[in-house]
Amino acid sequence: MIFKGNAVSVQMLEAGIAELNFDLQGESVNKFDSATVNELEQAITALENTADLKGVLATSGKGVFIVGADISEFVPLFEQGPEAAGEHLGKNAENLNRLEDLGVPVVVAINGFALGGGLEFCLACDFRIASNAAKVGLPETKLGLIPGWGGTVRLPRLAGADVAIEWIASGKDQKAEAALKAGVVDGVVAPEALRDAALNVLQQCIDGKLDYQSRREQKKAPLKLNGIESMMAFETSKAFVAGQAGPNYPAPVVAVKCMQKSAGLGRDEALQVEKEGFVKVASTEAAKSLVGLFLSDQLIAKNAKSWEKKADKKIGHAAVLGAGIMGGGIAYQSALKGTPIKMKDIAQAGLDLGLSEANKLLSKQVARGRMTPEKMGSILAKIDATLSYDSFGDVDMVVEAVVENPKVKQAVLADVEKTVSEDTIIASNTSTISITHLAEAMQRPENFCGMHFFNPVHAMPLVEVIRGEKTSDTAVARTVAYANAMGKKAIVVNDCPGFLVNRVLFPYFAGFAGLSRDGADFQKVDKVMEKWGWPMGPAYLMDVVGIDTGSHAEHVMAEGFPDRMSKDYKTVVDVMFENERYGQKNGKGFYTYETDKRGKPKKVAKQDTYDLIAPVVAETKEFDQEEVIARMMIPMATELARCLEEGIVGSPAEADMALIYGVGFPPFRGGIFRWIDSMGVEAFVAMCDKYKHLGKLYEATDAQREMAAAGKKYYA
Numbered sequence: 001m002i003f004k005g006n007a008v009s010v011q012m013l014e015a016g017i018a019e020l021n022f023d024l025q026g027e028s029v030n031k032f033d034s035a036t037v038n039e040l041e042q043a044i045t046a047l048e049n050t051a052d053l054k055g056v057l058a059t060s061g062k063g064v065f066i067v068g069a070d071i072s073e074f075v076p077l078f079e080q081g082p083e084a085a086g087e088h089l090g091k092n093a094e095n096l097n098r099l100e101d102l103g104v105p106v107v108v109a110i111n112g113f114a115l116g117g118g119l120e121f122c123l124a125c126d127f128r129i130a131s132n133a134a135k136v137g138l139p140e141t142k143l144g145l146i147p148g149w150g151g152t153v154r155l156p157r158l159a160g161a162d163v164a165i166e167w168i169a170s171g172k173d174q175k176a177e178a179a180l181k182a183g184v185v186d187g188v189v190a191p192e193a194l195r196d197a198a199l200n201v202l203q204q205c206i207d208g209k210l211d212y213q214s215r216r217e218q219k220k221a222p223l224k225l226n227g228i229e230s231m232m233a234f235e236t237s238k239a240f241v242a243g244q245a246g247p248n249y250p251a252p253v254v255a256v257k258c259m260q261k262s263a264g265l266g267r268d269e270a271l272q273v274e275k276e277g278f279v280k281v282a283s284t285e286a287a288k289s290l291v292g293l294f295l296s297d298q299l300i301a302k303n304a305k306s307w308e309k310k311a312d313k314k315i316g317h318a319a320v321l322g323a324g325i326m327g328g329g330i331a332y333q334s335a336l337k338g339t340p341i342k343m344k345d346i347a348q349a350g351l352d353l354g355l356s357e358a359n360k361l362l363s364k365q366v367a368r369g370r371m372t373p374e375k376m377g378s379i380l381a382k383i384d385a386t387l388s389y390d391s392f393g394d395v396d397m398v399v400e401a402v403v404e405n406p407k408v409k410q411a412v413l414a415d416v417e418k419t420v421s422e423d424t425i426i427a428s429n430t431s432t433i434s435i436t437h438l439a440e441a442m443q444r445p446e447n448f449c450g451m452h453f454f455n456p457v458h459a460m461p462l463v464e465v466i467r468g469e470k471t472s473d474t475a476v477a478r479t480v481a482y483a484n485a486m487g488k489k490a491i492v493v494n495d496c497p498g499f500l501v502n503r504v505l506f507p508y509f510a511g512f513a514g515l516s517r518d519g520a521d522f523q524k525v526d527k528v529m530e531k532w533g534w535p536m537g538p539a540y541l542m543d544v545v546g547i548d549t550g551s552h553a554e555h556v557m558a559e560g561f562p563d564r565m566s567k568d569y570k571t572v573v574d575v576m577f578e579n580e581r582y583g584q585k586n587g588k589g590f591y592t593y594e595t596d597k598r599g600k601p602k603k604v605a606k607q608d609t610y611d612l613i614a615p616v617v618a619e620t621k622e623f624d625q626e627e628v629i630a631r632m633m634i635p636m637a638t639e640l641a642r643c644l645e646e647g648i649v650g651s652p653a654e655a656d657m658a659l660i661y662g663v664g665f666p667p668f669r670g671g672i673f674r675w676i677d678s679m680g681v682e683a684f685v686a687m688c689d690k691y692k693h694l695g696k697l698y699e700a701t702d703a704q705r706e707m708a709a710a711g712k713k714y715y716a
């Protein structure tokens with residue numbers, strides 16, 4: 001052994017070959033945290049000082065190669081300012097240069113994930129041999145960053161500008177075969193053959209049969225592109241990349257610009273350009289938010305995993321009651337991810353609809369070549385559509401998704417409870433009704449909880465798991481385990497009308513109702529909120545949710561929180577509902593839904609909406625953007641703060657992720673609490689005070705005032 005650290009070791013194999021091994025002790029994966037970077041520096045020094053060294057084989061002792069930089073170190077680092085970020089980068093960039101400049105060939109055996117800094121390490125080696133199970137990629141732009149350890153320099157020089165632009169701007173993982181085709185790795189073999197294959201390539205380098213030196217020169221020289229080629233590669237892709245990313249995500253374009261700027265430079269100067277680009281994006285709000293979001297996502301995944309560990313039993317067989325929009329979606333998702341499910345309805349027409357929805361979704365995948373017809377058949381066979389409770393005694397979990405009516409739900413829940421075993425968990429997919437209230441009709445309320453999916457089930461990642469007053473830990477644990485098995489992001493919350501997401505979504509709609517009443521044009525409000533980052537503005541969102549569903553939920557919420565959610569005026573949504581304009585589902589809501597020439601749905605705004613709402617709104621007037629944003633966002637933000645203070649949700653991170661995954665809150669803002677933090681709690685409270693004449697939803701909470709006075713933040 002010539003070097004032994006906690007994460008990195010170097011030992012001599014036979015015939016002058018050293019093995020540089022990554023195996024971070026006490027962790028399941030390898031990552032480039034500061035300690036590993038320091039150890040790599042020492043390991044390289046040891047290699048440089050080894051006499052008679054002939055070659056280096058780089059390997060991993062884990063199931064992955066290296067998953068990238070330790071993102072949790074970024075938050076405190078970025079707070080220290082651009083110099084600190086640059087310095088942090090500089091250290092490992094220097095390591096990789098020294099590795100590339102070693103007097104002997106270096107070959108890496110990529111056994112699993114090599115992402116971000118992990119792939120950048122591999123790019124600094126002379127040859128890359130990958131297992132067919134490996135995946136590689138540079139995901140930095142997804143975090144609002146750009147590669148900082150030579151990714152923008154070595155990837156274009158090795159694989160060409162087009163590959164580098166595509167890989168870096170998209171941030172996507174690539175399978176080993178795709179990496180081979182793109183020229184990013186030099187060979188792909190079965191996992192068991194990896195080590196020998198990599199050693200063999202290394203020996204060929206040592207024996208002079210493979211020219212590793214010319215490989216190095218290629219990576220260190222300017223890109224081989226003439227002016228026109230360079231223009232074609234960079235200028236044309238810049239516009240495309242900017243269009244794909246959108247104005248709120250600057251990193252992909254900065255990455256392309258860096259590659260363009262450094263195309264004519266040698267390695268060391270090009271690395272300097274990369275470093276400047278990194279420091280620039282690292283100080284953007286988008287990077288701060290996206291890095292924070294990545295960490296929050298890890299936190300909710302960890303929470304969900306630890307609930308799953310507490311589940312004493314796996315859900316082997318499930319059932320869903322109601323084969324409507326939601327029931328059909330739940331059956332599809334369960335079957336797709338491997339849990340067989342009974343789908344029960346009271347009407348054959350309902351069952352037919354549920355099955356045809358599943359059929360449609362699967363057929364699309366078959367048509368796109370993503371699934372074989374056999375696989376589709378086997379998934380459909382996992383959905384057992386039925387009109388009876390026969391053999392419900394065998395199911396481990398029932399999800400109730402019948403109409404949103406407390407009396408109907410209570411009757412259905414009491415019925416199904418009689419047909420299942422004492423151990424079966426029953427969950428309701430209600431959007432708003434208190435779980436504790438529904439549980440009153442049940443014999444075993446401890447086995448009952450909420451499992452709130454979002455529409456469309458297959459596309460929306462979030463599931464709220466709601467704990468009623470009598471819900472047991474077992475019920476929560478098994479429900480979370482089932483959500484995990486369905487590939488969903490489960491967040492456990494406590495019970496109240498609307499739970500977390502709908503409880504804060506309806507105050508947002510209340511903001512819209514107030515603005516409309518006071519003369520704001522609904523189309524303009526939509527535009528402002530879409531520009532702010534929402535995938536759709538409030539009027540359009542209400543149309544998509546369904547005006548009937550929304551109006552009903554609004555009343556349930558008003559009953560639950562009359563002091564701030566009941567209204568003493570007729571709203572524009574009430575008018576839409578009275579006129580049976582239910583939104584996208586019946587082709588008319590705030591907007592009219594038509595089909596364009598290519599058969600795609602298209603929304604158009606027509607005068608008749610303005611005529612209908614005229615009696616309940618003031619004369620149209622202009623509101624400046626800032627006011628629209630404040631009046632829309634404050635109610636959502638104060639209600640979310642109340643949810644946190646009441647313990648409905650466990651942490652700001654879970655609350656922010658729930659809104660991002662549940663209703664598409666703009667990810668680059670990192671969530672509502674991050675948004676408040678970015679302006680400062682004091683500024684937020686001042687903004688509330690400005691609008692407090694609009695009602696209780698515009699009042700900052702006492703705790704927020706205390707935070708403001710103490711200069712505190714939601715994220716420490």
Ligand SMILES: NC(=O)c1ccc[n+]([C@@H]2O[C@H](COP(=O)([O-])OP(=O)(O)OC[C@H]3O[C@@H](n4cnc5c(N)ncnc54)[C@H](O)[C@@H]3O)[C@@H](O)[C@H]2O)c1
Nearest residue numbers: 322323324325326327345346350401402403404430431455
């Ligand atoms: N649609 C959404 O956007 C959405 C989102 C989240 C949650 N939810 C909730 O999911 C539930 C279902 O909503 P949906 O939109 O799918 O409604 P839906 O009207 O599309 O479907 C309800 C289905 O339940 C069936 N049904 C009625 N009584 C039944 C009974 N006794 N036994 C079995 N089936 C019965 C009906 O025949 C119908 O097929 C509601 O509680 C709703 O609040 C809906």
